[in-house]
Amino acid sequence: MSKPLDPAHCLHGQGRRPECILCGRCLSVCPLFAATGREELSPRAKFFLARAVAEGRADLSRKAAELLATVCLSCGKCESACPLGLCGPDLVAELRASHPGFAGFLWKLWVERAGLMWPLARSLTKMLPGNIPIEAVSRAKAAIEAMGSGRAPEPWLVPETWDRRHEGKKAVIFAGCVAEHANPRWKEAARRVLAGLGVEVLPDPGFTCCGCTLGHAGAPAAQAAMQQHNIEAWRAAGRPLMAVFCATCRCGLRAYARKDLGLTMDELPLWRENLVSLAELMGATTFRAGEAAPPAVRYHRPCHGAGGNQDLDFLRRAMGDRLTFNENETPCCGFGGLTKLTSPELSEAVASHALAVYAPRPGEQIVTGCAGCVTQLRAAAPDAVRVGHWLELLG
Amino acid sequence: MPVRNLLSPAARRFLEGLFPGDAAVFTPEETFVFGTDASRRFAAPWAVVRPETLDQVRELLAFAQAERIPVLPRGRGTNTVGDCVPVAGGIVVSSARMNRILEIDGDDFVAVVEPGLATGDLQAVLAGQGLFYAPDPASVKFSSVGGNAATCAGGMRAVKYGVTRDHVLGIEAVLPGGTVIHAGGRTHKNVVGLDLTRLLVGSEGTLGLFTKLILKLLPKPAATATLALAYPSVDAALTAAGDVFKAGVLPVAVELLGKEAMDAVAAIAGVPWPRDAGAALFLRVDGSSEAVAADLRLLAAAADRAGPVWREEAAAPEAEEALWELRRLLNPASFKAAPDKISDDVTVPRGALREAAAGIAAIGDEARVRILLFGHVGDGNLHVNIMHDAADPDERGRAENARERILELCLRLRGTLSGEHGVGLAKLPFLDRQLSTGERELMRRVKAVFDPAGIMNPQKAY
C-alpha cells in the first residue's frame, strides 16, 4: 500500500487550512442546507465541529464522524463562496491528522452502513484493507444496477459534419465507475463519436474509478491505490489521449497532476494535455435536430469540473437557442460524496430541490455531462421530463 | 430571572412532539453550531427547533414562558455581536424552514415574506419584476430578512435609502406566552397607535419572534454609476465626501477605505489605485440613465476639489462590479491581515468624521496597533478593525485599550457605539457610557411588558 496522502478536492488547493471565521457565507450555497434547512449540515457547522474535535473540546463520536465525513456532497460550492477558500470535503484530512484511528473508524462505518461505495464494488475489493462483508458487496452491486435504470431521452441530435481535426490520433476512453457499471451504453456511444471524429480507440486499458470520492471520504490510501492503478493503465496503453465524458471524472483525474503519484516530470504535462473531454474533441462538429427534439432543454451544470465549461460550450453550439442555462441557477444534484449511500433521503431531498429550481415543463429535457448527475436527476424527475447525458441524445 | 439550567425529559418530549422528525435536534454534535454566530463566541444550546408554522411558534412560546426556558431566535447567525449565543442556555429557534416569499404586490409595492428568507434571494426575485428592496448589508446574500429586521441592518445604500427600519411596514410576531401581534400593516404610511413596528425592528430578538414581515418595495432604478477616487490622505478623502454632499446630489453610497484597508485588499488582489495613495472613496448614484450621467458629472466636479490622485468612473454593470468587488474584498482581506481583530462600527455625526478619523489614527499610533479604517462615511459610520495578535498579552492589552479610547472618542463627538451591528453581548460592557441608568431601566421595563418572564434572548442588548 502506498503512503497516505491528503485528499485533493478536485483542483482545489492543499496546505494548512485557515480558520473558519463563522461568517455564514457558505450556508446559502450549500445544497444540503438549501434542501433541508438543517444548519448542522452546513459547511460552517462542519468546520466548527471539526475544530472542536481537533482541539479536544468535543468528542469524535460516531455521530460527529458521520456528520463530518459522510454528510457532504463534495460539490465544492462552499470553497467557491468562502472568503478563506475553505472546502468542506477537505475537512476530513484535518481530523485524520489529529485522530490517527479516524480512517479505520470511518472505513468500518461505511462498510457497515453504506454497503460499499459504487466505485469499489467491482474492481477494488482486492485492493482494500480490512474485511469487506460479502453482503455489502452485493448490496452495492444492486445499487449500481438500479442507477442505470430509468428512462433515457430518445436520440434527437444528429451529427451532420464531423470535425476531423483530431483524425488519426489514438485515444482510450475513461468511462468512470458509474458509466462503466451502470450505463455501459454510454461507452458505446463515446466509441461511435470518436470513430466519427476519426480518432482511433485503443483497447480498454482497465481503468478503475478516479478515486475522488474516496479522498473526500477520508480513505486516502485506497484513493492513492486507485489513482496509481489508473496511471499505470494509461502508461501501459502508451500514454494516449484519455477521452472523458463525465465532468466529475475529468476533474478527479486532473487532480492527479497536483499530487505526488509517481507521474514523472515529462509525464505531467502529457497527463494534463491528453486528458480531454469528449465535448471538447467534438470541436466544430455540426448537428441538426431530429424529430424527437424537445421544445426546450435545460443544461444542468455539474458541480465538479465545470470550470472549463466544455460541455456547455459544445451544447450551445450543438443546440442553439433550444438550450437554456442560467448562471444564477446551478443547483447541485445531490449525488456526490458518500451521502447517497449513508443518507439516501438527504440526497433525494437535494435532487428534488434541484428540480424545483429548474421547474421543467412536461416534454422538456434536462441534459448534463456527469454520470452521477444523470442518475440522480433522472430518478427525481417527473415522468414527462427526460433527463440524459448528452451522449444519449446523439442519433 | 429563574432559568432552569437544563432541559427536563418532559420538556424534551414536548419539543419532540411539537417538532417531529428532524425539526428538533438535541445532540451536542448537531446543536453545536447553533451555539455560535459570526461573533465567534459560544455557549451550548439545550435544543434546536425548526418551526414551519405560526401555530408551532405559538405553542412553543406558550410552553417556554410557562417553563421559564430561554428562547433564542436565529436567522443565519451572521450577527457579529453574539446575539445568537445562548449564554443562559435555552432553545434556539431556527427560521431556516420559514423562508417563503408569501406575496409580491407590484401595485401596493409590498412584499410579504417569512423571516428565514435570505434577503438576497428576495432581491433577486424582485429585480426580475422591476422592483427593489433597498437595504443591502454586506451580508445581504447570506443573512435573513428576519435577522436584518431584528438587528435593523444597515448597508451601503443607507445614505440615500435609509436602513432596514425604513423598509419594514409591518411585522407579525409571537410574544412569550403565545400571543400573536400584528404591528403596522401594508400601507406606506401609518400613524395609528404607538409605532410597535419600529420598536420590534432592532430589538435583537429580545421582545418577540417574528413570523412574517411586510416590506416596502420601490421601483428599481433604471441605471446606476460609480465613481472611485483615491486621495493622498483620509482627511482629504473625507473633505471630498463633505464636498460631494454640498453638490446638490444625494449619492446612494459613499464608502471610505483608509490606507491600511487599501493595503489589505492589495495583498489579496490587483488594485487599480496608486500604491502610495492614503485613502479611497467610492461613490454611487442611481436613477434614470440621463439623471445618472448628469449626477456623476456633478459629483466628479465636487470630488475633484480635494485633489484626488486617481479616479475611475464606471457605468456599465461589469465595470461597476469590478470596482465594488474591491470594496467587498475588504472583509476577507481583513482576516488575512493579522491573526486577530477587534471590530467596531462606531458612528458619528457626519460633520465630525474628520475629527473622528484623525483621533482614531492618533490612538492607533499611541497604542502601537494597526487599525484598518473603512466605512459607510455617507452615514458617519466607521468600521474600525484593530489588528493584533491576541496570543501576545501585551499586544492584546494595547488593542483593548485602543478600543476603549476609540469608543470614548466617538461618544464625545456625540456619536454612537454601534451604527448597525447592534449591542448583543459585545457592546454590553460599554453601554452605560452611552445610555443613562434611567434610559436602560425604561428599556428593561418595555421588555418586561412584552416578555414578563424574561425568556426572549436574555442577557443581551440593553
Ligand SMILES: Cc1cc2nc3c(=O)[nH]c(=O)nc-3n(C[C@H](O)[C@H](O)[C@H](O)COP(=O)(O)OP(=O)(O)OC[C@H]3O[C@@H](n4cnc5c(N)ncnc54)[C@H](O)[C@@H]3O)c2cc1C
Ligand atoms: C461578512 C459580514 C458582513 C456584514 N455586513 C453587515 C452590514 O453591512 N450591515 C449590517 O448591518 N450588518 C452586517 N453584518 C451583520 C449581520 O449580517 C446582520 O446583523 C444581519 O442582519 C444578521 O442577520 P441573520 O439572519 O444572520 O441574523 P442572526 O445573526 O441569526 O440574528 C441576529 C438577531 O436577530 C434575531 N432574530 C433572527 N431572526 C429573528 C426572528 N425571526 N424574530 C425575532 N428575532 C430574530 C436573533 O435573535 C438575533 O438577536 C455582517 C456580517 C458579516 C458576517
Ligand code: SF4
Ligand atoms: S462540498 Fe457541497 S455539500 Fe459539502 S459542505 Fe461544501 S457546499 Fe455543502
Ligand code: SF4
Ligand atoms: S464561508 Fe468559510 S469562513 Fe465563512 S462560515 Fe463558511 S467556512 Fe467559515
